[in-house]
Amino acid sequence: MTRVAGMTVAVAGLGPMGRGIARVFDRAGARVVVCDVSPEATEAGLALIRREAEADGEKATVEAGTLRSALREATLFVEAVVENMEAKAALLAEVRAHGRDDLVVASNTSSLSVGEMGKAFGDPSRVIGLHFFNPPTKMRLVEVIKAAATADEVHENALGIVRELGKTPVTCADSPNFVVNRVCRPLYYEAQLLVMQGLEPAVVDAVARGALGHRMGPLELLDFTGLHTHLASSETAHREFGDPRYRPIPLVRGLVRNGMTGRAAGRGFYDYAVEPPRDGRGRVTRAAGPAPEGVSLNVTGPHAAALRGHPAVARHLAGDAPLVVFSCHRAPTPEDVEQVRELGRRARVVVDGSDAAWRDLLPADTGWVRLHAWREEVFAEVVEDPEAGVAVPDDTYALLDLLGAAGVRVLALPGLVADRLADCLANEAYAVVEEGTARPEDVDLALRLAMNHPEGPFAYVRRAGPVTVASRLRSLLAEIGDSRYRPTQLMRRQVSAETRRA
Ligand SMILES: NC(=O)c1ccc[n+]([C@@H]2O[C@H](COP(=O)([O-])OP(=O)(O)OC[C@H]3O[C@@H](n4cnc5c(N)ncnc54)[C@H](O)[C@@H]3O)[C@@H](O)[C@H]2O)c1
The missing domain is CATH 1.10.1040.50 (N-(1-d-carboxylethyl)-l-norvaline Dehydrogenase; domain 2)
Incomplete structure (x- = not known):
């Protein structure tokens, strides 16, 4: 197993990525030699590395060199030069000519083919992608791209190196844009x-x-x-x-x-x-106002259980409350719509859902929101759309105040905003797994580390249920008619499993 401490690493390209990567290896105890297009550019890059390290209260011990001198003892070469295949290919051919026979080449490319770089280098088994995120000194995720011909040993070693750098590696295949x-x-x-x-x-x-x-x-x-x-x-x-x-x-x-x-x-x-x-x-954003006194609430509908269990909701529940939330996060059935009409005969009703069908089916004087109640604070999308004839009855804001929920007004568009964004992101995550680019747990980890998302897309679909997410995607597909909303076969298969279990 490679030990970073004591190894010699050559880094080419001293833009923000190369500078940060050089510092990360330097911190971990490697001997780091850097180079850019000219001695002047290299010196300028090194000066910046030192200044940036100082600003973070660190001292950089990185050395400046030429490509040849940097390669003399290096066992790892990291390229972080311009995102251009011709430039990278020309550089790698030179690296092959001057590097050791056991030199491993890592590219920090964000979009180019690592396999193609392997061919340019002349020995694709020794070329791998190490995709650091910006800034490399702070971001914990590194996507490790194992191209079709990358040797298993090179991949295993790369995982060890990334861990020794104090980062979290996530392996993915050599597919455009990788995972995040x-x-x-x-x-x-x-x-x-x-x-x-x-x-x-x-x-x-x-x-x-x-x-x-x-x-x-x-x-x-x-x-x-x-x-x-x-x-x-x-x-x-x-x-x-x-x-x-x-x-x-x-x-x-x-x-x-x-x-x-x-x-x-x-x-x-x-x-x-x-x-x-x-x-x-x-x-x-409308912040919640003071909670109205003496108001209670009932929650019903196919997705009532999760909402009823939220502390902000649970403490106001009463069976015969004059205000009822009908929670339905998938496309409504005729029975759902009938139930909302029926409830409206004896109580004020607010529908909690995002499906475009409500635009046509919402009874008059009924509020329309989408309550997001999976974290500590409840957050509401409030549908107000004069063009679509959807107004906000007063009870809707009373409901938000009761729950302490901040709210944002949205138009009556299919999926509203949050479900549409999250469902489409999840569908792409399914595509990435379906085609074998990465594993679900790695996709979730990558999104949490690189994007700071509180949950990954697979955790999201588990929480919302594949049936619900797929039903919303199908509504988007029917309403907007763009094939981008077609649920992936992997999601469809999970829907079948869930449906068969039910
Ligand atoms: N900027 C980001 O947020 C980010 C994030 C992840 C990955 N990346 C990838 O990292 C790489 C570098 O990104 P960046 O933003 O630091 O780039 P940049 O364009 O700012 O800097 C590239 C540096 O490489 C030097 N260079 C060009 N050809 C060279 C050669 N043959 N030998 C030595 N040096 C050479 C340039 O002079 C320049 O200093 C790219 O492949 C990019 O796609 C960038």
């Missing part, structure tokens, strides 16, 4: 489609944070990363997979063409001079 960037693609696409269908970016982001517990909303995250980068990776995914579900959304193309590439440009989905994401979020 691939699984999150639909999150970004759906967020943009929601904006194209009439929602404000701040609404989408506020719901992603409040309902799904994401650290950043998808649109503020895209603005942060740069919309040009996202557009380029969408084009790559579209080309590589040949599936129309990866096609870029016209909205982002338009923004990029106009130079509105995100936060660094001052304008993207948000106009940073007018209203940055935090202010937008504050504006669209």
Whole structure:
């Protein structure tokens, strides 16, 4: 087993990734020799490494070299040069000529084929992907990409090295975008489609944070990363997979063409001079008011059990309460709709669901929300859509105050916001597993570590139930008619299993 302490590592490319990777190996006790395109660029990169280490209260002992001198004793070569196959291939041919016979090559590419780099190097068995996240000094996840010809021993060793660096490795196959960037693609696409269908970016982001517990909303995250980068990776995914579900959304193309590439440009989905994401979020979020006195509540419907068990709900429950929540998170059946009508004859009713069918079937004077009650705080999407004839009766806000739930108003769009984002992300995670790119537990771990999502997509589907998630995806497919919403066969098979058990 390779020990990082004492090994010599050569790192080429001193952009933010190469600099961070050099420091991570340096910290773990490796001898690190770095190089960039010229002695001047290498010295400048090294100076930055030292400064960045100092800012973190560390001392870097990284050395500067040339490609040849760096390779003289190295047993591991990490390339973090520009994301361009021609540049990487030319570099790797040179590395083969000057490196030791047992040199292992690791690429930090985020989208290019590791197998193709293996061919360029001339011995694909010794080439592997080590995809660090930005900044490498802080992010714990490393995707370890085992290409078709990568030797098992090289892979095993790489896992050991990543662990010795204090990081968590997740193995995946050499498939475009690997795991995290691939699984999150639909999150970004759906967020943009929601904006194209009439929602404000701040609404989408506020719901992603409040309902799904994401650290950043998808649109503020895209603005942060740069919309040009996202557009380029969408084009790559579209080309590589040949599936129309990866096609870029016209909205982002338009923004990029106009130079509105995100936060660094001052304008993207948000106009940073007018209203940055935090202010937008504050504006669209209604905080809970004081809980009304003496109000009780009943919860019924196919998904009542989970809601009834939440402490914020449980303490207000009473069998004959004048306010009833009908909780139905899948597509409603005619019986569900009849039950809501029936309840409406003797109580005020608020439907808790996201299915577009309610847009046509919701009885007059009935409230429509989607309550997210899986974490400590309840969060509500509140449907208000004059265009669709959906208003918010007063009881709806009384309900939110009773539960201490913050709320965001959304349009009556299929799946509303949170279910649509989470279901589509989960469906992509299923595709990644179905095709053998990664294992479900690794996908969940990767999303938690790299994206800070409170739960991975497989844990999410277990909690929501495959039948419910697949039913919502089918509603999106029927309503919007885009094949991107087709549930994967793996999810469909789990639905069959659940249905047969029931
Ligand atoms: N930036 C990110 O968030 C991120 C995250 C994960 C992975 N990556 C990947 O990591 C790699 C580097 O990313 P970055 O953002 O640091 O890149 P960057 O473009 O900022 O920096 C690349 C550096 O490589 C140098 N370089 C180019 N050709 C070289 C050569 N032949 N030999 C030595 N140095 C050379 C350039 O002078 C530059 O300093 C890319 O493959 C990228 O896709 C980037």
